[in-house]
Amino acid sequence: xxxxxxxxxxxxxxxxxxxxxxxxxxxxxxxxxxxxxxxxxxxxxxxxxxxxxxxxxxxxxxxxxxxxxxxxxxxxxxxxxxxxxxxxxxxxxxxxxxxxxxxxxxxxxxxxxxxxxxxxxxxxxxxxxxxxxxxxxxxxxxxxxxxxxxxxxxxxxxxxxxxxxxxxxxxxxxxxxxxxxxxxxxxxxxxxxxxxxxxxxxxxxxxxxxxxxxxxxxxxxxxxxxxxxxxxxxxxxxxxxxxxxxxxxxxxxxxxxxxxxxxxxxxxxxxxxxxxxxxxxxxxxxxxxxxxxxxxxxxxxxxxxxxxxxxxxxxxxxxxxxxxxxxxxxxxxxxxxxxxxxxxxxxxxxxxxxxxxxxxxxxxxxxxxxxxxxxxxxxxxxxxxxxxxxxxxxxxxxxxxxxxxxxxxxxxxxxxxxxxxxxxxxxxxxxxxxxxxxxxxxxxxxxxxxxxxxxxxxxxxxxxxxxxxxxxxxxxxxxxxxxxxxxxxxxxxxxxxxxxxxxxxxxxxxxxxxxxxxxxxxxxxxxxxxxxxxxxxxxxxxxxxxxxxxxxxxxxxxxxxxxxxxxxxxxxxxxxxxxxxxxxxxxxxxxxxxxxxxxxxxxxxxxxxxxxxxxxxxxxxxxxxxxxxxxxxxxxxxxxxxxxxxxxxxxxxxxxxxxxxxxxxxxxxxxxxxxxxxxxxxxxxxxxxxxxxxxxxxxxxxxxxxxxxxxxxxxxxxxxx
Amino acid sequence: xxxxxxxxxxxxxxxxxxxxxxxxxxxxxxxxxxxxxxxxxxxxxxxxxxxxxxxxxxxxxxxxxxxxxxxxxxxxxxxxxxxxxxxxxxxxxxxxxxxxxxxxxxxxxxxxxxxxxxxxxxxxxxxxxxxxxxxxxxxxxxxxxxxxxxxxxxxxxxxxxxxxxxxxxxxxxxxxxxxxxxxxxxxxxxxxxxxxxxxxxxx
Numbered sequence: 052x053x054x055x056x057x058x059x060x061x062x063x064x065x066x067x068x069x070x071x072x073x074x075x076x077x078x079x080x081x082x083x084x085x086x087x088x089x090x091x092x093x094x095x096x097x098x099x100x101x102x103x104x105x106x107x108x109x110x111x112x113x114x115x116x117x118x119x120x121x122x123x124x125x126x127x128x129x130x131x132x133x134x135x136x137x138x139x140x141x142x143x144x145x146x147x148x149x150x151x152x153x154x155x156x157x158x159x160x161x162x163x164x165x166x167x168x169x170x171x172x173x174x175x176x177x178x179x180x181x182x183x184x185x186x187x188x189x190x191x192x193x194x195x196x197x198x199x200x201x202x203x204x205x206x207x208x209x210x211x212x213x214x215x216x217x218x219x220x221x222x223x224x225x226x227x228x229x230x231x232x233x234x235x236x237x238x239x240x241x242x243x244x245x246x247x248x249x250x251x252x253x254x255x256x257x258x259x260x261x262x263x264x265x266x267x268x269x270x271x272x273x274x275x276x277x278x279x280x281x282x283x284x285x286x287x288x289x290x291x292x293x294x295x296x297x298x299x300x301x302x303x304x305x306x307x308x309x310x311x312x313x314x315x316x317x318x319x320x321x322x323x324x325x326x327x328x329x330x331x332x333x334x335x336x337x338x339x340x341x342x343x344x345x346x347x348x349x350x351x352x353x354x355x356x357x358x359x360x361x362x363x364x365x366x367x368x369x370x371x372x373x374x375x376x377x378x379x380x381x382x383x384x385x386x387x388x389x390x391x392x393x394x395x396x397x398x399x400x401x402x403x404x405x406x407x408x409x410x411x412x413x414x415x416x417x418x419x420x421x422x423x424x425x426x427x428x429x430x431x432x433x434x435x436x437x438x439x440x441x442x443x444x445x446x447x448x449x450x451x452x453x454x455x456x457x458x459x460x461x462x463x464x465x466x467x468x469x470x471x472x473x474x475x476x477x478x479x480x481x482x483x484x485x486x487x488x489x490x491x492x493x494x495x496x497x498x499x500x501x502x503x504x505x506x507x508x509x510x511x512x513x514x515x516x517x518x519x520x521x522x523x524x525x526x527x528x529x530x531x532x533x534x535x536x537x538x539x540x541x542x543x544x545x546x547x548x549x550x551x552x553x554x555x556x557x558x559x560x561x562x563x564x565x566x567x568x569x570x571x572x573x574x575x576x577x578x579x580x581x582x583x584x585x586x587x588x589x590x591x592x593x594x595x596x597x598x599x600x601x602x603x604x605x606x607x608x609x610x611x612x613x614x615x616x617x618x619x620x621x622x623x624x625x626x627x628x629x630x631x632x633x634x635x636x637x638x639x640x641x642x643x644x645x646x647x648x649x650x651x652x653x654x655x656x657x658x659x660x661x662x663x664x665x666x667x668x669x670x671x672x673x674x675x676x677x678x679x680x681x682x683x684x685x686x687x688x689x690x691x692x693x694x695x696x697x698x699x700x701x702x703x704x705x706x707x708x709x710x711x712x713x714x715x716x717x718x719x720x721x722x723x724x725x726x727x728x729x730x731x732x733x734x735x736x737x738x739x740x741x742x743x744x745x746x747x748x749x750x751x752x753x754x755x756x757x758x759x760x761x762x763x764x765x766x767x768x769x770x771x772x
Numbered sequence: 773x774x775x776x777x778x779x780x781x782x783x784x785x786x787x788x789x790x791x792x793x794x795x796x797x798x799x800x801x802x803x804x805x806x807x808x809x810x811x812x813x814x815x816x817x818x819x820x821x822x823x824x825x826x827x828x829x830x831x832x833x834x835x836x837x838x839x840x841x842x843x844x845x846x847x848x849x850x851x852x853x854x855x856x857x858x859x860x861x862x863x864x865x866x867x868x869x870x871x872x873x874x875x876x877x878x879x880x881x882x883x884x885x886x887x888x889x890x891x892x893x894x895x896x897x898x899x900x901x902x903x904x905x906x907x908x909x910x911x912x913x914x915x916x917x918x919x920x921x922x923x924x925x926x927x928x929x930x931x932x933x934x935x936x937x938x939x940x941x942x943x944x945x946x947x948x949x950x951x952x953x954x955x956x957x958x959x960x961x962x963x964x965x966x967x968x969x970x971x972x973x974x975x
Binding site for chain 2: 127
C-alpha cells in the first residue's frame with residue numbers, strides 16, 4: 052500500500068519544498084577553499100561551471116571560461132544551482148514509512164526492507180513483477196548500472212527511464228534514418244550554417260546558451276526559421292516564424308519539402324549516392340502543396356514557401372529540434388519528416404550542414420545509451436538482436452538466455468501496475484507523479500503497489516508514496532561522466548561528500564545488486580571502475596566509448612563518441628562523406644503521411660493545450676522548486692492565452708481561469724499575450740498537485756517510441772469565479 | 773583601471789529574458805546577494821522582448837548630479853560607482869533622475885545600489901559577471917575591433933530624451949543598415965508588432 056502516510060501539508064512541513072535563498076556559508080564570508088570544475092546538472096548542454104566549496108559545502112559558483120562549449124555562459128538555473136548545497140530539505144538518512152508518516156532508519160534496516168520485498172514479490176508473482184524506474188539525469192555509470200542490475204541481478208525485463216518523456220522519439224527516428232542515435236553535428240557547426248530551422252525548440256528558455264550559437268550564425272548572415280505555436284524568445288528575433296497549430300508538424304515539414312522539390316532545390320546526387328527510399332517520400336510530399344499544408348497547419352502558404360526558399364537555396368543549413376515536435380503520438384514521424392528535409396537537400400554530414408535533436412535532460416544523451424531502457428542493452432545494443440545479446444552476455448559473463456527480453460516502457464508501467472502485472476517498484480531520479488501525463492492515473496497506480504522504494508536526494512512528490520526512501524547523492528557528490536546533447540562525454544566531479552548518512556547512488560545500487568548476484572558481477576570500488584567496464588562492453592558496439600578515459604576527458608574538455616580506440620580523436624561530426632551507420636552505409640528516407648493528434652478539439656473541448664518549460668525551472672521541479680531566486684522568477688504556472696481567446700473567455704491578465712480536459716481541471720492565473728496562437732493555450736509543467744499541468748494531459752503514446760503527447764490535448768477554458 | 777580598449781556593449785535584440793545576468797550580479801562577492809541590475813519586459817502583452825538594464829555609465833551622470841549627498845562618484849576610467857555607503861542618505865533622487873531607470877532604492881539597507889560595471893572584476897582584467905554568464909551575447913565586453921568584426925549591428929552611445937542629449941560609456945547596438953544616428957527613445961516606444969500581427973491574422 053503506497054498511499055500517502057500523512058497529509059500533503061504535513062509532508063511539506065517536514066520535507067519541503069522550502070526555499071534556499073542564501074548560500075550555506077552566508078554571504079559575508081564565502082572565500083572558497085577550492086573551486087571544482089564540473090558541469091551544470093540542469094539540461095543536456097551540460098555547461099561547464101566551477102563550484103565554490105567552503106567548509107565541505109558547495110556555497111557558490113565561478114564561471115568556467117575555458118570550457119569551450121559555454122565559455123562561462125550560464126542560465127539562471129546554472130547560476131543558482133549551488134543553493135542546493137546545505138539545503139534544509141536534503142534527505143540525510145534512509146526513511147521508512149510508518150502508519151503516520153516516515154521515520155529515520157538505519158541503512159541496514161532500510162536495505163533489508165528493499166531486498167526482502169524484491170524477493171517476496173518476485174518469488175510470488177515472477178521476476179517481471181518487480182520493475183525499476185530510472186532517470187536521464189543520472190551519470191553514464193549509474194545508467195549502465197541500472198540496466199545491468201535489472202538484467203543480471205533482478206532478472207526483470209521491466210526497467211525503463213524518464214527519457215521516455217524526453218528524447219525517445221528523436222532517438223527512434225535517428226536509428227531508423229541514420230542507424231545511430233546522436234545529434235549529427237557539434238554545436239560549433241551552428242555558426243557555420245547559412246540557414247537554421249529551429250523546430251519546436253524553445254532554445255532561449257530550455258537551452259539558453261545555444262542562443263549564442265544561433266545569433267552567431269545570424270551575425271554571419273544566416274536566416275533563422277522558427278517553427279513554434281508561440282513566439283518564444285528565440286522566435287521573436289527569427290527571420291521567419293511558422294506559428295504551427297500544435298500537432299501538425301509532419302504536415303508542415305512535408306509542405307516545406309514539397310516546395311523544395313517543386314523548385315528543384317534537391318541534391319539529387321547526394322540522394323542517389325547516399326540514401327534509400329526517396330521515391331516514396333517524393334510521392335508522399337507531392338500531396339502537401341502550400342495551400343493544402345496551410346489548411347492543415349494553420350501556417351499561411353506564403354510563409355511555407357518563404358521557409359522553403361530560405362532552406363532550399365542556402366549553401367549550408369542545420370535543422371535543430373526539441374520536444375516541440377517530439378512530444379506527439381507521431382513524434383517519430385515528425386522527426387523523420389525533419390530528417391527527410393535534411394537528406395533531400397544534402398544538408399547533412401558537412402561543416403554547417405546537419406541535424407540535431409537538442410536533448411533536454413542532464414544526461415539525456417548518455418542516459419539513453421547504456422542499457423537502462425526496456426528495449427536496449429548497453430552501448431545502444433538492441434535487446435532482441437541475437438548478436439547483440441551474445442556480445443553483452445559474454446562480456447557480462449552470463450548465459451545469453453538469462454538476459455530478459457523487451458520490457459515495458461515507463462509510460463506503460465503505470466498501466467501494468469493498474470493491471471496487477473507489476474507489484475513492486477524501485478525508482479531513482481524520476482518524479483512520475485509530476486512528469487507523466489494524466490497525474491491522477493499515475494497516483495492511483497502508485498497507491499496500488501505492494502512495495503515502492505525510492506532513491507532520491509529530496510522528498511519528491513512521488514517519494515512521498517514510498518515505503519522506503521534511500522537518501523542518495525546529488526550530482527556534485529559523486530564522480531562520473533555524462534554525455535552532452537552534442538555527443539561529448541564530459542566529467543562530473545565530486546565537489547563534496549554526500550551529507551549526513553546519505554550515500555552515493557552507485558554504492559546503494561551495488562549493495563542491492565550484490566544481494567541478488569555474485570559479488571564479482573558488481574565488483575566496483577569507485578565510479579571509474581564502472582566506466583572502465585562500460586567502455587569494454589561498448590567496444591565494437593553502435594555506441595563505442597572504448598577509446599574514452601577519464602584522463603582523456605579532462606585533458607581534452609570532453610571526447611565525442613564514437614571513439615573506438617585510445618588513439619582515436621573522437622567524432623564530433625557524424626556522417627561525413629555521406630557515410631551512415633546502416634550496414635550499406637546509406638541513410639533511409641521514410642515517407643510520412645500526416646495524421647491528426649490523438650485528441651483533437653471539438654465543441655466540448657474547443658481549445659488546444661500545449662505544455663513546456665520555463666527558463667527558471669527544470670523538469671518536475673524536485674530541485675528547482677527548492678531554490679528561492681528561481682522560484683521568485685516565475686513562482687507558479689500561468690495559463691498563456693491570446694487576447695482573442697481571452698476576450699471570448701472574458702478574462703484579463705491576472706484573472707484566474709478554469710482549464711478542463713477529459714482528465715481533470717486546473718484553476719490558475721492567466722497571462723494574456725499576443726505571442727501565442729489564438730486557438731492554443733500554454734501551461735508550463737514543472738509543478739505538482741493543484742498546479743500540475745499533467746493533470747490535464749493525455750495518456751496517448753507514440754506507437755514506436757512510447758513518448759506521450761504532452762504537446763497536444765483538447766481543453767475547455769472558462770473564467771473561474 | 774579597466775583596460776581602455778575594452779568596451780561594454782548592450783544589444784536587446786539578442787536578449788532572451790532568461791535573467792542569468794540579474795542572478796549572477798547578486799553572486800559577485802562585493803554584492804552579497806543583492807543584484808544591482810534588472811531585466812524588464814518591454815510590454816509582455818505585445819511581445820516577449822526583454823531588456824537587461826545595466827548602468828549605462830553616463831559621461832555626465834544625472835544620478836550623481838542629482839545626489840544631494842555627493843555619494844555617487846565617477847572613476848577616472850568613466851565608471852559611475854554605486855552610492856558610497858557612508859554618504860548615501862537613501863533619498864532616491866538618483867532613482868528619479870536617471871533617464872535609463874537604473875538605480876534602485878534598497879529599503880532594508882536604506883541605500884541606493886546600482887551597477888558599477890563589476891569594477892572589482894573589470895579593473896582586474898576580468899569581464900563583468902553579467903556579461904560572462906549572458907547566454908545570448910546581449911551583454912558583451914570586448915574591444916571595438918572584436919565587436920566590429922563579429923557583429924552586423926553598430927555601437928552607438930548618444931541618446932536623446934526629449935531635448936536632453938546623453939552620452940554614455942556603455943554602447944547600445946543598433947541595426948547595421950543606414951548611418952549611425954542617435955537613439956530617439958520616444959520613437960522606439962512604439963514597438964513593431966510584426967509577430968503579434970501575424971498571430972492575430974491566423975486562421
